[in-house]
Amino acid sequence: MEDPCGIVPFRDNRVASRKAEEAGLRRYRAAGWLESMVGPLEIPPQPSEAEFVSRLRNGLVLCNLINKIQPGAVPRVINNHSHRLTLEAQPPPAYQYFENIRNFLVAVGELKLPAFEASDLERDTLESGSTSKIVDCILSLKSFHEWKMYSGGNGSCKFPKSPVVLNSSGKFFSHVTSSRSELCGRLGMPTGSKNQETNNEALLIKTLCERVFSSKENIDQNILSSLLSGVSVLPKCLFIQLLHCSWCLGNVNCNHGQILEAQEKELGGMKVLLSKMRTDVLSFHSQLQSDLTQLGSQVQGLSVSALGYSRAMKENRSLYNMLQDLKGSIRVYCRIRPGFDSEVESSIEFTGDDGSLRIADPSKPKDPQKIFQFNKVFPGTATQEEVYRDTQPLIRSVMDGYNVCIFAYGQTGSGKTHTMFGRSDACGADLGINYRALNDLFEISCSRSDAIKYEVRVQMVEIYNDQVRDLLGDDSSSTIEIRSCSGNGGLSLPDAALHAVKYPEDVRRLMRLGESNRVLCSTAINQRSSRSHSVLTVHVHGEEISGGAIYGRLHLVDLAGSERVDKSEVTGERLKEAQHINRSLSCLGDVMAALGQKNSHVPYRNCKLTQLLQDSLGGQAKTLMFAHVSPEADSYEETISTLRFAQRVSRVELGSATRNRESNEVRKLREQVEDLKKAMAAGRRGDVQRSEATTPPCAGQMSSGNRQAADETPNLASKSLTKQTPLRSRRLSLEGGVSHGRNPLPQARVSELTFLLQIRSSIPGPPSEEGQRPLPEEVCFSSQSRIPRLENGSRSTLQARTPEFSRNMAAETLEADGGLSWGQPRSRVKDVGSRGSQIRKSLQTFGRLINGDNRRSPRSIAFDRHLLRRNHHQNPPEKPSPVSRRQSLVSLPTPGARASRRSSLGGNPVPAETTSRRQSVGRCLCHPPDS
Ligand SMILES: Nc1ncnc2c1ncn2[C@@H]1O[C@H](COP(=O)(O)OP(=O)(O)OP(=O)(O)O)[C@@H](O)[C@H]1O
Structure with missing residues (x-):
């Protein structure tokens, strides 16, 4: 075909x-x-x-x-x-x-x-x-005719003389004729009459020939692309034909055979080239395939690695945070205030997601950049919501019974009040941490209402010129005192108004009241500069359905900003305020430095601010500091100083936070101890009554306190308690660590009691029936872990105690327990001050718990006898021993031949001569001497 x-x-x-x-x-x-x-x-x-x-x-x-x-x-x-x-x-x-x-x-x-x-x-x-x-x-002739038709016989006829040209032209013409109308249409030529079409043909041929001629120079380089770009409207076969023509035109004298040969040759070369290219393309294709596969697997590997990396980073961060929490490190977040003027240069170079911050002084471009690392850095674009999101877990832990303190620090005008309260007209998205925190506490309280009943109370004070003023009280100008939390039901400011809040609206109302009472004024740096430190304290008390109780406290502190008085341009009263602010912040710095260096003395009492925050900074609270910085280049010095301070704070370790939760068991034990105390008192009263039945009471021989205790304690309680808790089994459980009673003591309690017992039994007193006891120093020291931590380094005092100290303690115990007095050791015990008295109280209580009312072990009785003997020896008759003094005071008889009451109660016959003097004393405190 x-x-x-x-x-x-x-x-x-x-x-x-x-x-x-x-x-x-x-x-x-x-x-x-x-x-x-x-x-x-x-x-x-x-x-x-x-x-x-x-x-x-x-x-x-x-x-x-x-x-x-x-x-x-x-x-x-x-x-x-x-x-x-x-x-x-x-x-x-x-x-x-x-x-x-x-x-x-x-x-x-x-x-x-x-x-x-x-x-x-x-x-x-x-x-x-x-x-x-x-x-x-x-x-x-045909071509001549066509030329004549086209040019009208003007110019020279460039009719190609080659028969091949004629042939090719003919072919071309044939093709053009066949698709004449179409091509003319595509080239934008008019179609219609036969004459017109003939003209078009000639024109078309001319155009195409010119194209071919013009592309002839590059014919060897990129012939096809040139042609294709030139006459893309024509079919490909036509280009090849034109190409053919162009070759022929280049060599007018060549004959058809030569051209064909050349074509064949060219074609052969092209075929070779084509097959080579095909091979290349195939190999390139396969290479590309393998590359793509490899790339795909690499991308997959990378994505897996990236996932793993991000997971590891997350884990790392949470572990780091956990470690920080365990160490009790203060968390430090840095917040950068957005710049007010976009034309002012910023000192903030970079803020990283990992908490890194890079700053530089634009006025000193040669100075190296400074890099700081915090737990988190919030850039100027961070919203209140974002800031709160990272704070929320800490606030929630208040509801679990932790003490939390969040304070905002930074130069004046850097955004502290904005972070803590929000803008003065704040609502919705602009609300600060204080409002959000309280809203959150209410939400948690509602969600847990099935298991815990919470009570939330709020106090708000300011420290203005180193004086504490109640912002929610009737008179916000009067000053109040900071007290110890322990004696005031956990309140360090018992005199400040304490408002119970039930709804977020209550909080808003109170906070607005507090804010309006706060001292603010306009300075050259800040329009509404806080001239005082404000402390909003939220007390959360929760009663668990199971009987336990939790107590959490949240301090939200908006510190007044440090300021350079030359910059803030304050004078008079404002200057005085600024000096107080700067001084208190410097005291805060001193406290942080002492905590950071783990100094034994931390100067909390140097100012009211540190005194009020003592529990949060020195106790086991969770503490978060917001370090605020202004981005402006002219605040660079203050920024550096704030960041350095924040860096130091982040290194402070406060010890892991402790939870203020009293379990039901502990509660019961506490109640049990209370009952036991009452029972003891009641038992004494019984003794008194019995004694009174035989012996007329001797006024003045019973202390008023004892008398009162005895009077207050109902006999019934004594009876029921004695019935409930047999003394003997309690003692066994304590000594042997085996619980027999209905209310077994927990192991921790047992250890504590055991320790106290060890102190008591370690006293190198008289040789017991078994013989001389060695000095049980190792027992004392091995029990250090159970030594209660007391104020003012009492632990070290205890650690350094000697057997003599133990002796004194025991003597003190004996004295407290039964009224035995011991001159010299008593004074020694006094040396240890209030620690001794605490231990004495414990020993007294536990001595009663362990021994029952007046029961004494034979060993302790023998020991008491030894003490008496030794006392007698140490205190010659001319210098009456304390015992003697006391005896004389209470008209005690000398230990007589009466069998001890304990022996009769305990069922173990004890010879009259072994009856402890303590017992006698104990009894004689309540009974008049036998007449
Ligand atoms: N993150 C922020 N976004 C928008 N505006 C802010 C931001 N931080 C602070 N501002 C604005 O900056 C101004 C100063 O802030 P603010 O009063 O909170 O500073 P301050 O550190 O509490 O100052 P001072 O210590 O003097 O009381 C306010 O007008 C506040 O609205």
Whole structure:
């Protein structure tokens, strides 16, 4: 099947058949054109060479043709009208048509068109391709005609003389003819009449040829791309044909065979190139595939690593926070206030998500940048909500029974009040930590109401010129004192108004009241500068359904800002305020420094601020500091100073926070101890009553306190308690660590009691029945872990105690327990001050718990006897021993032959002479001497 573009397929490698094919195509085209010019030739549309030549032999057709193209080119045409041009007819006489042929060839020659030999028309045997010159001549005429039509005969005809050109043009023309209308339309040429189309054809050919010529210079480099970009509207086959033309045009003298060979060669090269390219593309494709696969796996690996990294970072951070919490480190968040003026240079270079902050002084570009690291850094764009989100867990722990302190620190105007309270007209998104915290506490309280009943109470004070003033009281100008929490039900400011709040509205109302009472004034740096430190304290008390109780306290502190008086331009009263503010902040710095260095002395009492925050800074509270900085370059010095302070604070370790929770068990134990105390008192009263039954009471022999205790304690309680808790089994449980009673003591309590017992039993008193006891120093020291921590380094006092100290303690215990007095040791015990008295009290209580009312172990009785003997020895008769003094005071008889009450109660017969003096004393405190 013929190619629709009229192009001989390049894949046919047989040159001869290709030549024949091309010759045939040219012939058909020449015949077609002849018919269109001179009328029907009565030959088939695709005539053979013989058929074609037979119609031209008489020269009549050719002469008519040339006369039509160039009128008058053959002035005289011999026309034999009688002769019909048929294959069957006899050929006309030779002279007739020879004349015509000769005239035609002359005319062709005058037109400088390719001609042929007259003999070419006379050959009887036509070899394949022998008519090519005739065909070329006719097609040259066709091209000439077309040129004439196009240019009107002006200029020189650049008609290509090469037969190949003619051939190619013919093919091209054929294609153009076939898609003429379409191409003209695409090139924007008018279509319609035949004449118009013919003109268009010529124009089209010219345009395309020019394109090809213009691209000829680059033909070797990038021929196809040039052509494609030039005439992209045409089909690809047409470009190839044009390319072909361009080669031919470059070498006018080349013949068809050479061109074909060149084409073949080129084609071969291109094929090689193509296959090479195909191989390259394939290898590139496979390489790309493998690269993509590799890249995919790498990306996957990276994403897994990134996930792992972020998880590890998260874990790391939470572990770090846990460690910080365990160490009791103060958390430090840094918040940067947004700049007020975008044109003012900022000293903040970088804020990192990991809590890093880099600052530099813009006025000194050569100075190195300074890097700080905090738990978190909030840039100027951070919202109140974001800031609170990171604070929330801490606030929530108040509801779990922790003490929490959050304080805002920084230079004046850096945004402390904004963080803690929000703007003065704050609502919704602008609310500060204080409001949000209380809202949160209410929410938690509601959500836990099934298990815990919370009570929230609020106090708000300010420290102005180192004086504490109640902001919620009736008179906010009067000052109040800071007291110890322990003696005031956990309140360090018992005199400040304490408001119970149930709803967030209550809080808002109170805080507005407090804020309005606070001293504010305008300075050169801040329009509403706080001239005092404000402390909002929230007390949370929770009663668990299970019987336990928790207590949490939250201090929300908005410190007044440190200021350089030269900058704030304050004078008079304001100057005094500024000096107080700066002094108290400097005291806070001293406290932090002492805590950071773990000094034994921390100067809390140097100012009211540190005194009030003592529990939060020195106790086991969770503490968070907001270090505020202003970004402006002219605040650089203050910024540096704030950040350095914050860095120091972040290194302070306060010890892990402790939870203020009293479990039900502890509560019960406490109540039990209370009951036991009452029972003891009641037991004594019973003794007194019994004694009174036998002996008339002796006024003055019973202390008023004892008398009161005895009176207050109901007999019933004594009876019921004695019934509930057999003394013997309690003692066993304490000594042996085995619980037999109905209310077993917890192990911790047992350890504590055991320790106290050890102190008591370690006293190197008299040799017991078993013999001399060694000094149990190791027992004392090994029990240090159970030594209660007391104020003013009492632990170290205890650690350094000697056996003598233990002796004194024991003696003191004995004295307290039963009224025994011991001159010298008593004074020694006094030396240890209030610690001794605390231990004494404990020993007294536990001694009673352990021994029952007046029961004594034989060993302690023997020990007491030894003490007496020794006392007697140490205190000669002229200097009466304390015991003797006491005896004389209470008119005690000398230990007589009476059997001890304990022995009779305990059921163990004790010889009268071994009866302890303590017992006697104990009894004699209540009983008058036997008369
Ligand atoms: N994060 C912030 N976003 C928007 N405005 C802020 C921010 N921080 C502070 N401001 C504004 O900056 C001004 C000063 O803030 P603020 O009064 O809170 O400073 P301060 O540190 O409490 O000062 P002073 O110690 O003098 O009381 C206020 O007008 C406040 O609204």
